[in-house]
Structures are given as C-alpha cells and as structure tokens.
Amino acid sequence: MKPTYKALLIDLSGVLYVGDEPIPEAVTTLEKLRSMDLVLRFVTNTATQNHQNIITKLHKMGYKIDSQELFTAPIAAKQYIKANNLRPFCLIHEALKEDFSELDQHQPNCILLGDAREQLNYRTLNKAFQLCMAGSLLIGIGKNKYFKDKQGLMLDAGAFIHALEWAANTQAIIMGKPSYTFFTQAVRSTTFSPKECLMIGDDVESDVIGAMNAGLGGCLVRSGKYQVGDDKKLPATAHIIDSFSRLMSML
Known part of the structure; x- marks a missing residue:
C-alpha cells in the first residue's frame, strides 16, 4: 500500500543516532x-x-545521504543574516565559525x-x-531546551535565548525548529504540500508539535531525548513509534 505521505523530514540526533552510534x-x-x-x-x-x-559523520555510520538532502538551522541563519545585511556578534560553536567568517562582524547589530x-x-x-538593550536583533539557531549526547541529557541553547529574551524584554528570531519559517522552507524544498510531509523526531515540542503547527504530520520517536510523559503532550493526530526502525510498519 502506498504511504499517505510523499516526503519525510527526519531529525538526526536521537532518531538516527545518539552520540557517535547509529540507532539499531x-x-x-x-x-x-x-x-x-x-x-x-x-x-x-x-x-x-x-x-x-x-x-x-552520517556516511561513516552507514547512512547514504546526499548533501542537498540536509537542511540545517545554521545555514538558514546565515542566509537570513546575508539577506538583511546584518553584522552578527556570533555566539556559536567553534566548528561553525569558519562557515560564518565571510560575514562582516564589526560593530554588530545582531x-x-x-x-x-x-x-x-x-x-x-x-x-x-x-547589544539587545541597544536594539540589536537576537537570532537563535534553534530554541531546543536540551539534547541527548553520550554524556546524557545536555542543556541546549534555548535556555540561554530564553534568558536574554526575558532580561532584555525582546523576542528572538528563531531560524531552526520549531520555527514555522524553518519548517515551511524545508517543505518547500520537497515540492509537496505540508500535509503530504511527515516530520519524525525525538523532541515532542521542537520536532513534532512545531511541525504540526506548520501543517505537517508529526511522529514522535521514543528514543534520544524522549522522556516518559511526552506522549501526553502530543496532538490527537500525531503518530508515535518506539524507534525509527518501526517507521516502516507505521507507514
């Protein structure tokens, strides 16, 4: 039987792998x-x-993925900054700094x-x-509360973005999940409508609820950062599976 969905949006960490190990x-x-x-x-x-x-990293784990199939929040953020001629104060991981080095970062206004x-x-x-108090834009690559690594649950950038929003009485522009804009851009790249796309993730809020708010189908995976009780937060039409390997039977 042909699946209802024509495109799948798949989260990485916690769904395909945890740390450096692929999900069974x-x-x-x-x-x-x-x-x-x-x-x-x-x-x-x-x-x-x-x-x-x-x-x-994905290739080393055995996943066959083409570069154009990968849709990341940092790239979306870079495109936004360039399109709006902004000069960022970059509070980002060392691994990303080279990707943003071409941007003018003097006298930042975001x-x-x-x-x-x-x-x-x-x-x-x-x-x-x-900078926020002086009127600069606050741009978040994502607003996740936490993620799961080989060291366990780890505090993510969302907590720090939330603190700045509260202290400076401002609202961050979020480029990654659960941003409506992010999901819309990802869906547009598939050429299908949102209702023909299914988002699979381990974060009930950023992955599943965020996607469903943008008109996509949502599927929560009980792996990665999944916590007991997340099921109760799901909209009635959401799907839930024990692991990515169970997706075939659901479809």
Missing part, C-alpha cells in the same frame, strides 16, 4: 524508505558541526546564538544582553 536497525530502515520513492530531508538544529562534517558550549559564559552573554 536505522540504517537498513532508511534504505527501505528510499525504495518507496519517498522524498527525504534530514532536518537538524545541530549547531556544533558544519554542513560537510555532518554529512561525513546577535547570533547557538550551541556555543563553554563560550556561553557571563562575559559573552552580558555582551549579548547589552
């Missing part, structure tokens, strides 16, 4: 999905690796905040706060 049976599941002629997009807020490094890890300290956050 996920590689073979992805191969089966490709045999169904589904359009695939791999969407991520990952802000600790550049585009090519993400592709390389703040770009991502998962900068140890650089998210009082000195840098206070500078971001001062």
Whole structure:
C-alpha cells in the first residue's frame, strides 16, 4: 500500500543516532524508505558541526545521504543574516565559525546564538544582553531546551535565548525548529504540500508539535531525548513509534 505521505523530514540526533552510534536497525530502515520513492530531508538544529562534517559523520555510520538532502538551522541563519545585511556578534560553536567568517562582524547589530558550549559564559552573554538593550536583533539557531549526547541529557541553547529574551524584554528570531519559517522552507524544498510531509523526531515540542503547527504530520520517536510523559503532550493526530526502525510498519 502506498504511504499517505510523499516526503519525510527526519531529525538526526536521537532518531538516527545518539552520540557517535547509529540507532539499531536505522540504517537498513532508511534504505527501505528510499525504495518507496519517498522524498527525504534530514532536518537538524545541530549547531556544533558544519554542513560537510555532518554529512561525513552520517556516511561513516552507514547512512547514504546526499548533501542537498540536509537542511540545517545554521545555514538558514546565515542566509537570513546575508539577506538583511546584518553584522552578527556570533555566539556559536567553534566548528561553525569558519562557515560564518565571510560575514562582516564589526560593530554588530545582531546577535547570533547557538550551541556555543563553554563560550556561553557571563562575559559573552552580558555582551549579548547589552547589544539587545541597544536594539540589536537576537537570532537563535534553534530554541531546543536540551539534547541527548553520550554524556546524557545536555542543556541546549534555548535556555540561554530564553534568558536574554526575558532580561532584555525582546523576542528572538528563531531560524531552526520549531520555527514555522524553518519548517515551511524545508517543505518547500520537497515540492509537496505540508500535509503530504511527515516530520519524525525525538523532541515532542521542537520536532513534532512545531511541525504540526506548520501543517505537517508529526511522529514522535521514543528514543534520544524522549522522556516518559511526552506522549501526553502530543496532538490527537500525531503518530508515535518506539524507534525509527518501526517507521516502516507505521507507514
């Protein structure tokens, strides 16, 4: 039977892998999905690796993914900054700095905040706060609360963005999930309508609810950052599966 959905938007961390280890049976599941002629997009807020490094990491795990299938929040943020002739104060991970080095960063009039890890300290956050108070735009690569790594649950950039919004009485522009704009851009790249696209993720709010608010179907995976009780937050029409390997039976 042909699936209702014609395109799948698939989260990476927590769905296809955790840390450097692929989710069991996920590689073979992805191969089966490709045999169904589904359009695939791999969407991520990952802000600790550049585009090519993400592709390389996936290839090493055995996933066959083309570069044009990867849709990342950092690239969306860079396009937004360039289109609006902004000069960012970049609070981003070291791995992304080369990708943003071509941008004019003198006398910044916006703040770009991502998962900068140890650089998210009082000195840098206070500078971001001062820029916000002076009227600069606050741009978030994503607004996830936390993620799961091999070290366990890890605090993500969303907590720091929320703190700046509250302290400076401002509203951040979010380039990644759960942004309506981000999902709309990802859907547009598939040539299908939102209702023909299914988002699969382990984050009930950023992945599933965010996608469904943009008109997509949503599927929560009980892996990665999934927590007991997340099921109760889901809209009635959402799907839920135990792992990515169970997606075939759902479709």
